[in-house]
Amino acid sequence: MIKRGSLDQPLYNTVRSLILIKLRNGEWKPGDKIPTEPELAKLFSVSVGTVRKAVEDLVSEQVLIRRARIGTTVSTHEKHNQFSTFFNFFNRSNSEMLVEPKLLSFKKVLANKEIGTALGVMGGEGLFVIDNLRLIEGKAVMFDRIWLPQKKFTKLTENGFTNRKGSIYSLYQSQFMMTIVRINEQVEAIQAPEFVRLELGLKKSDPVLKISRYAYTYGDEVVEFRNRYVNTSICLYQNEIGLRE
DSSP: OOOOOOSSSOHHHHHHHHHHHHHHTTSSOTTOBOOOHHHHHHHHTSOHHHHHHHHHHHHHTTSEEEETTTEEEEOOOOTTSGGGGGOOEEETTSOOOOOEEEEEEEEEEEOOHHHHHHHTOOTTOEEEEEEEEEEETTEEEEEEEEEEEGGGSTTOOHHHHHTOSSOHHHHHHHHHOOOOOEEEEEEEEEEOOHHHHHHHTOOTTOEEEEEEEEEEETTTEEEEEEEEEEOTTTEEEOOOOSOOO
């Protein structure tokens, strides 16, 4: 039995946290159907209404998905699902783009102070650093430099990354039980660095959009840091906040 909620912590928030713990521990895996609301109410010794509120919050946060005639399932990073909202780019006609990836390099390095701080690891710890292009109609439009802690992705290989089925986040989820549930992005316009200009075919004076992204799994744990450089003459970053009816 769990304790009744306080003024600072409503009971449904406690139930929400307990559900997240089970997801983090892998008790309910991506794509799995979770127990029904009455079953969860019995499990946590609370009312069905309390469970419903907790589940509704997680559905709105896209951690869970309600499916007609199926029930509530754990979200996955498969193509065309709710987690695709982590890719916020559209062409200038405001339609979604078909993007083709191209791996440039896959290396093992030691964390410096800056990247170690971003990933919450000690300086000198092992990291993977991956340079990856995104092409539209054969033209390089985005350059991603991605850092991952080796200790969390111990069996990651260049071949496994290159030949993954689906998105990068789908690979994290299916092979390493690392579900990305939240991102934090910092955006700025900069003059393109030389290594970016060479890959994106830009002039020295051309600006790019630089997006520094922190990707989190359950428990507010950062498992990926990346810098993305975007040629905005071809595509736009779109951020939508608020109610849509």
